[in-house]
Amino acid sequence: MTDTIFSARQRLSANMRWMRFIVLALAVFFLYSLAQDGFSGRDNVESMTDHLIVLFFCCLHIVFYIVFDRSKVLEFDAGFLYVKSKNGEEKVALSSIHIIRLSSIRLGYIRLWELVYLDEMNNSKSVSFQPLDRQVFSRFQEMVKIANPVVQINRFRFL
Known part of the structure; x- marks a missing residue:
């Protein structure tokens, strides 16, 4: 027996591959917020700092997407x-x-x-x-x- x-x-x-879709959705959300701020017409230092922070999180999410995709x-x-x-x-x-x-x-x-x-x-x-x-x-x-x-x-x- x-x-x-x-x-x-x-x-x-x-199986952790499904988590890549959550990470991808968050990256798209961050890119959307970056695009919305870009079209608002604000051109000050605070706006640039916000853009860099959002861009950093987008890159971080792309790295996590690659990690979960390779699992x-x-x-x-x-x-x-x-x-x-x-x-x-x-x-x-x-x-x-x-x-x-x-x-x-x-x-x-x-x-x-x-x-x-x-x-x-x-x-x-x-x-x-x-x-x-x-x-x-x-x-x-x-x-x-x-x-x-x-x-x-x-x-x-x-x-």
Whole structure:
């Protein structure tokens, strides 16, 4: 019975790509407010400062849009990790995962984790993700420990 549970793919990470649309909407709102102020005819220093602040926030939102657009969805089964991105899917053996560590990146209360693994060409790659469920993530860590007994699992960033 346990073989059937682990043979099916399980979602490891939360899908954060939908957040890019919120970021894009906020960037459009900031650009709209910048355009409205530009057409109002105010030409003083306060107006220029306001424009620079709004432009800064627009650039910041564009950076966040790119970050959320590049996010990946991770799934795993008994022997492999599947890294799905907008460009396709990569299949990684659990035995090629070498490091699972807590990332220093934090989005509010959301803590991101980082996996470091070797691809088919023996190049080291990493992927950051937010675990969808603590129990599923613990099960994934146990399966990686079975497949690769020397895996490093760091629950704190300073280790």
